[in-house]
Amino acid sequence: MSKKLTKRTEDYSKWYNELVVKADLAENSAVRGCMVIKPYGFAIWEKMQAELDRMFKETGHENAYFPLFVPKSLFEAEEKNAEGFAKECAVVTHYRLQNDPDNEGKLRVDPEAKLEEELVVRPTSEAIIWNTYKGWIQSYRDLPLLINQWANVVRWEMRTRLFLRTAEFLWQEGHTAHATRTEAITEAKQMQDVYAEFAENFMAMPVVKGVKSDSERFAGAEDTYTIEALMQDGKALQAGTSHFLGQNFAKAFDVKYTSKEGKQEYVWATSWGVSTRLIGGLIMTHSDDNGLVLPPKLAPIQVVIVPIYKNDEQLDAISEKVNVIVKDLRKKGISVKFDDRDTFRPGAKFAEYELKGVPVRIAIGNRDLENGTLEIARRDTFEKQIVSQVDVVSFIENLLEEIQENLFTKAIDYRKEYTTVVDDFKEFKKAIKKGGFVSAHWDGTEETEDRIKEYTKATIRCIPNDAIEEEGVCVLTGNPSSKRVLFAKAY
Amino acid sequence: MSKKLTKRTEDYSKWYNELVVKADLAENSAVRGCMVIKPYGFAIWEKMQAELDRMFKETGHENAYFPLFVPKSLFEAEEKNAEGFAKECAVVTHYRLQNDPDNEGKLRVDPEAKLEEELVVRPTSEAIIWNTYKGWIQSYRDLPLLINQWANVVRWEMRTRLFLRTAEFLWQEGHTAHATRTEAITEAKQMQDVYAEFAENFMAMPVVKGVKSDSERFAGAEDTYTIEALMQDGKALQAGTSHFLGQNFAKAFDVKYTSKEGKQEYVWATSWGVSTRLIGGLIMTHSDDNGLVLPPKLAPIQVVIVPIYKNDEQLDAISEKVNVIVKDLRKKGISVKFDDRDTFRPGAKFAEYELKGVPVRIAIGNRDLENGTLEIARRDTFEKQIVSQVDVVSFIENLLEEIQENLFTKAIDYRKEYTTVVDDFKEFKKAIKKGGFVSAHWDGTEETEDRIKEYTKATIRCIPNDAIEEEGVCVLTGNPSSKRVLFAKAY
Structure with a gap:
């Protein structure tokens, strides 16, 4: 196998796939959409895990482990959760294989061994975890509950790419419960900050912190806080999300606590996660035509x-x-x-x-x-x-310090070059075509968002946390707007 | 909930279940046979993982990650593997849920979304890993291949107990490939030593190292090396196993390498694993009627x-x-x-x-x-x-050092008290009734083993590595025997 890679300017996507395989990071497996993470790629993930785990623990979280399977009925409890996730998923229907009587040496599903209720392989664990929290939370003394889980999850993706989108992937999912709305929002924002700090200080990958628009946020959430990075091909990558879930799951699973005043109240929730997708982001932030470029802080071999x-x-x-x-x-x-x-x-x-x-x-x-x-x-x-x-x-x-800094500076410079502020739709289209983030006014409606996506394939990546109030008009409709949002084509 | 536990002498099994739940280690979940590992229990597992992972890396192993799912056909490739594991397992047959048209708010399996080939949720990963190794091993330069995976696995157990036997559990599974038979056997024995060292030095749990009899070994293995511990109720616990797999998987998945001499040879394999079951062993080695007793080296809070x-x-x-x-x-x-x-x-x-x-x-x-x-x-x-x-x-x-030592000494003393050497079947039955290990001569036949099990529920835990050659006669049949083996009732 030639070690030479396709040039990035020639075919970025081909370059990426070749790099992942040739640098011994990962490869496709015999199972559709599932990857094998090879030792060198896994060593990078272990370094990421170690730093993130330390940061989670420093902010008061503990790890736990919840079941891989979620009974179908638990998805039905939280309707939006079901809408969002329970659809394209791996479903376990039987619990036994047997020797196939018609086909010697072969196995078949034992038709007698059908489950009474189908089990979904977790696409995310809100349902099973909130069903458990019901038993753990009685009093204000039990709050806040600050738990994280490192786990594999499965989403039946039709078009997969190593690290970026695979049917099975590894991630961590934090699930917290709080006595008040304010405390839960503070937690969700804190974890966005933790993710941003990790991305910038360890991955040397600059990110924009912001909040998702209604149509882009997690279905069960009231607000989704995101970190968005810019890849070398001008496409954005959602690198981590932290959700303020309001009382949606508490209500769906009837999780109440007795307050100091003796009142029964629903708890407030957050969830937050990053995944092996970060490795894709790492690759597409720093690497070149000769191969992978790793920031020293995450390099298995420095x-x-x-x-x-x-x-x-x-x-x-x-x-x-x-x-x-x-x-x-x-x-x-x-x-x-x-x-x-x-x-x-x-x-x-x-x-x-x-x-x-x-x-x-x-x-x-x-x-x-x-x-x-x-x-x-x-x-x-x-x-x-x-x-x-x-x-x-x-x-x-x-x-090593210098290299770490240099990679970050280069990435910041690249992002500056590829962030365009525009005020009309012609400029907007030109900027999207050039690639990168496009900062523009938007009238706040889903309809406009959809039309822009239809015309340009660009989506709203986020409403940046640091967006300033300014009077303007929507690039598409000319309707009034008070804040610029960030558009881009995205992975 | 009362914090008081049932006394061990009253009902050991009830004491165990209560302790696991009340000490906040784990609990049953909404999914049959699957447990939730609570933060305190998981913190013990993390300590175990950290030490084991260090020991694996010090002996030259790297971590990687392989898919959760194994296509049914891969199990068929290695017949014994299929016999051993592919039977009672979770089978994914569909990849989509949809809104149930007959039942508003409910979900049902989309009958159109049936997989062409069923996927088995891995009960162990030999099949998927050896199918992958085929692509990784060409030359003697690629050997040895020393890989470990930390993962969840699922075996559809009908009778489950927290930590000891659950449908889903966490474990590590090492899978190595070698150029020679000798090298593979050395590896398998080395990992048995690593497990024994971990059990004794960190868990303060004495173990007997030995090899399994034909009927007790892993179906795909030529030899299974085991570590066997003795629990407080006189039952043995298989705490870790390391398998010499011969060329079974290499032949099933056609994994050959070109030797230095230019010849094509099948590689030699091992696999080895310990699981969250160790936490059960830890509990049943040291704890008392007041609750958990932890060795300082594995205590989340010392x-x-x-x-x-x-x-x-x-x-x-x-x-x-x-x-x-x-x-x-x-x-x-x-x-x-x-x-x-x-x-x-x-x-x-x-x-x-x-x-x-x-x-x-x-x-x-x-x-x-x-x-x-x-x-x-x-x-x-x-x-x-x-x-x-x-x-x-x-x-x-x-x-802390003194406590660590004291726990080990107490456990050693207990094992001495509950290891009985017997020479006839009456004594044998008495000793098994008393509980503990029973060292006895056995004629080496599976038939005798089965009959002893039938009469006494005791099985051969292992043929100890340090068994000395001595002339004797089988306790059951009186046929000649040259070594004592260790019997016990077991978890």
Whole structure:
């Protein structure tokens, strides 16, 4: 298999698919729409999980685990939830296979083993969790209930793409219950902030924080807070959402608490989630025609060391030096790989780590041993530098920070270049065609939103949190508007 | 709900169920046989995961993720696998619900949305993983392939018990591929050692390492290495298994590699797993009539501090002192909770943490402030001691180690008391009735094994790794035998 990727300018979508497979991140499986996350891709997810989990715990949340299956009737309890999710889903109807009497060596579903009630493989867990919370919440003392779950979920998507949209995916889903409306809204907004901080500080992916329009928000929610990122092809990616659910689920599942004053009240709810889709966002924010580019804070391997040698004697001498460096770097918490495989030449190794987005590559040869030097190459800019071996640890520490910052700055610059403020529909169409975010006035109606989508394929990504009040007119209808919203074509 | 548990001597099984629910570990869900793992129970699982994951990585394994669903035909590929697992399982037959035209507000399965091939919710992942490995393994350079997955699996059990046997459970499953038979056997045995080390050093649960008899081993395996623990009611618990799979899966899924010599060879396989069942084992090894007893290394809260005060002024003075102690303990990596809730009295708090198995409880009142002391109570022995505040950190550090050791020693002693060596069938039946492991000669036939099971409900737990060669005769048939095996009734 050639390691060479299709160029992004040629076919962005093809480039993406090739990169995911060739960089050993994921691949399609024998099951329609379900992916296999390969060890290197999964290591990125583990790094994401570790940081997010820490952030959730620091904000007072605990993890728990709820069943994979949701009885059909629980979906019926919350009508909008059913509208939103319970439709395209995997349904378990039977609980046994048996040897097929008509077909030796084959299995068939045992027709006798039919479930009384069908079970839906969870597309999201509000229904099963709120049905459980009913038993956990009696008094104001039981609130707030701040719970998160790391889990797999299944939505029967017809058109799937690795990481971005798959039938099964991994995610976390927070589900919280509160005594007051204000507290629940504060929680939902806090988690939007946590997601934004994670996206920007760890993924080096700038995001716009905002709220969804009526037609784009989660069906069971009163408000959906979102973080929206801009990909290299000018399309937006919804990277995480946090929902203020009002009392919808509390009412559907009859979850009440006794207040300090002794009154029975319905609780207020939030839910919030990010998924393996973030890996897609990570790829499409930083990578290039040579392959993956990873921000150091999420790179499974931050530094790779490749020895350049002609014989075993040289390799031994190099290894002795490298082992000391590896130890010193690891002491600083830097993850280093010394690739001394003799089955591949240095050039092949360089190409492999470039494709896999390892932020820093160190090459060390015979002459370096003599001079007490190393050659250090950065993945993001391809710059190379000769560095003294004695300075290597502090140099690498600084370099990793610099790369992290540089990736974020580049992404911010790109977003600036591809955010257009427009005031009429002709400009609007031009800006959408160019790609990126388009900031425009909108009259606030779903009808206008739909028509704009029909004409341009662009949707309202969000009403930004930092949108200022200003008088204007809707780009499409000319009706009055008081705030600009952000449009884009989206994944 | 009363916090008081049924006594173990009265009804062990009832005691267990009550403890799991009252100590906030888990509960039954709305889905038959599926449990909800509550935050406190899940925190124990997270601690287990963290240690096991570290041990897996230290032995060279990487994590990955494979699909939840297994197409039915993949089970048919490996006949024994199908025999063993593909029978009692959740089967997805449809991919859509729709509004029921005959029943407003209800959902029904869309009869048009029938899958061409049924999907089985994975009971274990050998089939889907080996179908994937086919694409990953070409050359000896691709071997060994050392992969682990943390996942949920589903087996349609008719009689379920929280943690011990549930339809859905959480586990890890390692799946490795090797160039040689010897290497695969070494791997399978290594993972048995890893499991034993984890069980003994972290869970403080002694285990016997051994190999399963033909009838007790995993259907697709050539050998199943097991760790067997003894519960307080005299029944054995299979706590983890590691399988040497030979070339069964390689042949079923046609996974070959080109050797250094250029020959095409089938690879050799292992798989190994432990599950949330371990939490059941943990409970039934250490806990008592007052509730859970946790070994410090797996306790989510190692130390709880309860203030004893009469007014806010006293609480403030105590809190000031406690905050310093909490900080000092945390610096040493000890997890501490300061429970200053004013909604519960100290006595209620004491009972709660006893029920939840927190290893060490510190009480601090006004007189302690005056004397510079604390009252420290251990959960395992109920011993209390007055300790000087200045010594508290080192005292607690030592105490946690001592508790960890004490639990292990007690469990070892119990196992010694309940391991009986017998040489005839009358003694055998008596020993099985008493409970515990029974070490006896067996003629090596499945028929004898079955008859013993029929007469006594005892099964062969394993042929211990350290069994010595000795001449003897089978307790049932009198036929010659060269090794003792371990019998017990089992979970």
